[in-house]
Amino acid sequence: MAGCSEFDLIDRHLAGLGAERDDVLLGPGDDAAITQDGGRPLLMALDTLVEGVHFPADLPAYWVGYRALAVNLSDIAAMGGEPCWALLGLTLPAPDESWVAQFASGLGRLARASGVAVIGGDVTRGPLTVSLQITGRATGAPLRRDGAHAGDRVWLSGRPGEAAAGLAVWQQEGAREQARWQGLRQAFIAPRPRVALGQALVGVASAAIDLSDGLAADAGHIAARSGVALHLDPPRGRPSARLLRWAGEAEARRLQLGGGDDYELCFTAPREADVMVRAAARRARTPVRCIGEVHEGEGVWWGGEPILDRAAGYCHFVS
Amino acid sequence: MAGCSEFDLIDRHLAGLGAERDDVLLGPGDDAAITQDGGRPLLMALDTLVEGVHFPADLPAYWVGYRALAVNLSDIAAMGGEPCWALLGLTLPAPDESWVAQFASGLGRLARASGVAVIGGDVTRGPLTVSLQITGRATGAPLRRDGAHAGDRVWLSGRPGEAAAGLAVWQQEGAREQARWQGLRQAFIAPRPRVALGQALVGVASAAIDLSDGLAADAGHIAARSGVALHLDPPRGRPSARLLRWAGEAEARRLQLGGGDDYELCFTAPREADVMVRAAARRARTPVRCIGEVHEGEGVWWGGEPILDRAAGYCHFVS
Numbered sequence: 091m092a093g094c095s096e097f098d099l100i101d102r103h104l105a106g107l108g109a110e111r112d113d114v115l116l117g118p119g120d121d122a123a124i125t126q127d128g129g130r131p132l133l134m135a136l137d138t139l140v141e142g143v144h145f146p147a148d149l150p151a152y153w154v155g156y157r158a159l160a161v162n163l164s165d166i167a168a169m170g171g172e173p174c175w176a177l178l179g180l181t182l183p184a185p186d187e188s189w190v191a192q193f194a195s196g197l198g199r200l201a202r203a204s205g206v207a208v209i210g211g212d213v214t215r216g217p218l219t220v221s222l223q224i225t226g227r228a229t230g231a232p233l234r235r236d237g238a239h240a241g242d243r244v245w246l247s248g249r250p251g252e253a254a255a256g257l258a259v260w261q262q263e264g265a266r267e268q269a270r271w272q273g274l275r276q277a278f279i280a281p282r283p284r285v286a287l288g289q290a291l292v293g294v295a296s297a298a299i300d301l302s303d304g305l306a307a308d309a310g311h312i313a314a315r316s317g318v319a320l321h322l323d324p325p326r327g328r329p330s331a332r333l334l335r336w337a338g339e340a341e342a343r344r345l346q347l348g349g350g351d352d353y354e355l356c357f358t359a360p361r362e363a364d365v366m367v368r369a370a371a372r373r374a375r376t377p378v379r380c381i382g383e384v385h386e387g388e389g390v391w392w393g394g395e396p397i398l399d400r401a402a403g404y405c406h407f408v409s
Numbered sequence: 410m411a412g413c414s415e416f417d418l419i420d421r422h423l424a425g426l427g428a429e430r431d432d433v434l435l436g437p438g439d440d441a442a443i444t445q446d447g448g449r450p451l452l453m454a455l456d457t458l459v460e461g462v463h464f465p466a467d468l469p470a471y472w473v474g475y476r477a478l479a480v481n482l483s484d485i486a487a488m489g490g491e492p493c494w495a496l497l498g499l500t501l502p503a504p505d506e507s508w509v510a511q512f513a514s515g516l517g518r519l520a521r522a523s524g525v526a527v528i529g530g531d532v533t534r535g536p537l538t539v540s541l542q543i544t545g546r547a548t549g550a551p552l553r554r555d556g557a558h559a560g561d562r563v564w565l566s567g568r569p570g571e572a573a574a575g576l577a578v579w580q581q582e583g584a585r586e587q588a589r590w591q592g593l594r595q596a597f598i599a600p601r602p603r604v605a606l607g608q609a610l611v612g613v614a615s616a617a618i619d620l621s622d623g624l625a626a627d628a629g630h631i632a633a634r635s636g637v638a639l640h641l642d643p644p645r646g647r648p649s650a651r652l653l654r655w656a657g658e659a660e661a662r663r664l665q666l667g668g669g670d671d672y673e674l675c676f677t678a679p680r681e682a683d684v685m686v687r688a689a690a691r692r693a694r695t696p697v698r699c700i701g702e703v704h705e706g707e708g709v710w711w712g713g714e715p716i717l718d719r720a721a722g723y724c725h726f727v728s
Contacts, residue, residue, distance in 0.1 A: 102506075103506075103509045103510050103512075103513040104497065104499075104509070104513055104527065104530065104532070106527075107513055107516060107517040107520055107526075107527035108495065108516075108517055108520030108521055108525050108526045108527040109520060109521050109523070109524045109525055109526050110526065111493065111494070111524070111526045113493065113494075114494065114526045114528055117526070117527075117528050117529065118527070118528065118529045118530070119529075120529075122529065123494070123496070123528035123529040125493075125494055125528065125544075127446050127447065127448045127449075127451065127546070128446065128447035128448025128449075129446045129447025129448065130446075130447075132446065134494065134496055134528060134529065134544070135496070135529065136496040136497070136498050136529065136530050136531055136540070136542055137498070137531050138498040138499075138500055138531050138533045138535075138538075138540060139533075140500055140533055140534065140535030140536075141535075142535075143533060143534055143535050144533070174430065174432065174444075175430070175432075175433065175442070175444055175453065176427065177442070177453055177454070177455040177542055178423065178455070179455050179456070179457040179498070179540040179542075180423075180457075181457055181459055181538060187421075187422075190422045190423070191422050193422075194422040194423055194426055197426060197427075198426040198427055201426055201427025201428060202427055202428050204428070205428045205430070206427050206428055207426075207427045207428050207429065207430045207433045207436070208423065208425075208426035208427040208436075208437075209433055209436050209437065209442035209444065209453060210436065210437045210438075210439075210441065210442040210453065210454065210455065211423065211437070211455050212455055212456050212457050212540075213423070214457045214458075214459055214462060214463070215459070215462055216457075216459030216460075216461075216462050216536065216538060217459075217535065217536040217538070219457075219500060219535060219536070219538050219540075221455070221457060221498040221531075221538075221540030221542075223455055223496055223498075223540075223542035225444075225453070225544075227446070
């Protein structure tokens, strides 16, 4: 959370607010809170998307709706949970019915595909903002950020950096280039939360997080919460070929470490679990690769150099 | 919901979105959704407050925090539930630490007093907006909007209309008048969610709703969902003496029927339950009074006249 005043604010003033309750198994600071209500533990998260901050003003309503659920599904994925129920807080400048219909269509499609019921919410007037709260059920011991141990391996799904590149394509390129870099564009517009992978990793991974703020910052959360250092290996952590083609070597690296919104999973697992990790990934039909190792110490390292300070990831209050 | 396009939007496009799930006992359309997870049913609600729409821009941060939880507690109160866990989505124009500290103080005080743990959330940059999601547990069969029957009596807690008057005092009056009308001012600034009353009414009331949009509009929701008419009796529904003093007879009536943000409960109960209603109110130390009766038919009636069209209550998209 180095230099990220947004999180400092949360940590200092909003953590541990209110009553202490025995049925709260895990409070603020992970991808989701864990509560207990008789059955399997519940996983509860809330994410807010603000127009112009979390998505460009010209993003079609369909994808705003899709995205609002996707980022929340990703929190449940990072805990290895089964997503169940969502509540929607939608703030709109005007009652634009065709916008709402498109928004509902994108949200609804992903909700049905994920088995999530939208059970309620609140529509209000104001600057375009979407807050979505999701509740899932644990499918076993939830994956947390604080379980990594020295000797574990560090794993990564998908190709982080592509979403940030896709946003730049969306905002900067002409129609022909948009078509040419369609794959990158899609990585931004339609992130795929790794729900199946998260569930498959329950009982296998020692810690997990989803990449919303960039690989450096989010791997940093695992390091900080687990009290370890994550050493990433440049050759094994190579950006995707299309990202290298679009951005060049240096910029691709910067996007991969510091770009946000990929919603891939970064996770750790004991060395002995390599075969189980690969089997879980196959079961979830999700590409994963080992990109480093967990050591004693602190921070995130890239080819032996500390990187967290240089690429602190996406942070709303830091330019 | 007459003429209230905000709710039309919800109803038409956002109701029933996503998967159908057996563990959803009640979806959108009541004060909270009801889900089932092994233990007692869960009550889940989410409310958004936007600066300049739901609270004046000069409301101190302490009371913004208090209010964000209060309006959500009121949803749990209207279902007769026990509030448990909250998730906070806070959007801020800038990382103003003293503002956040005050906000946390107001929210935290009410959370501790209500036994609610703030278990997580999301702080983002953008126009000042607070979305809070609350989960409670049912304490018996939840109070719903759809249980009123012809022959029931209509009951009301507290003195609706005072909050709307208090907002006007806050915005319009000088310092001396602010002090003089301190009681009205407090009704707006620090609404008291009727959690104890809601719980005491479980098994006694046939339907309930909390007053966020005004007595006429909210009683109208009970009427619509229950398929009945609510006939309110002007002498028994008389506004409070201080509201009459501040506003005069006609304006007091308008504020009472059409003003929002009181977070009192309007509920119905069978005639035979009069003694139990009064006992519940005593137990909850909350003043209640019978203000009318449930008839066959539809709409809300005031002294024999239909009132819902004339005083459709607070509606964000209707001036």
